[in-house]
Amino acid sequence: LRSGWEPRADLSLDATLRYVDELPILEADRYLTLDARLGWSPVDRAELFLVGRHLLDSPHLEFPRQMVIVLPGTVAGEVRAGLSYRF
Numbered sequence: 814l815r816s817g818w819e820p821r822a823d824l825s826l827d828a829t830l831r832y833v834d835e836l837p838i839l840e841a842d843r844y845l846t847l848d849a850r851l852g853w854s855p856v857d858r859a860e861l862f863l864v865g866r867h868l869l870d871s872p873h874l875e876f877p878r879q880m881v882i883v884l885p886g887t888v889a890g891e892v893r894a895g896l897s898y899r900f
Contacts, residue, residue: 841874
């Protein structure tokens with residue numbers, strides 16, 4: 814489930830809620846998680862942002878889509894902030 818919202822011209826909020834069922838053959842538990850991004854553009858071409866990934870769950874196994882041979886890796890929650898400027 815994805816959502817994008819711009820309550821003002823300089824403010825945006827995007828969120829993705831997803832559920833993954835258990836994979837018994839790989840001993841991976843099911844999980845529900847949320848990724849969110851809040852962006853604020855105080856001036857034209859500049860944006861401050863705050864991003865959170867895997868906000869609802871404890872560390873879990875996840876599988877990269879690009880790999881032909883699937884090797885699970887543990888994923889934990891993270892929060893980061895940044896500044897972008899477009900020339």
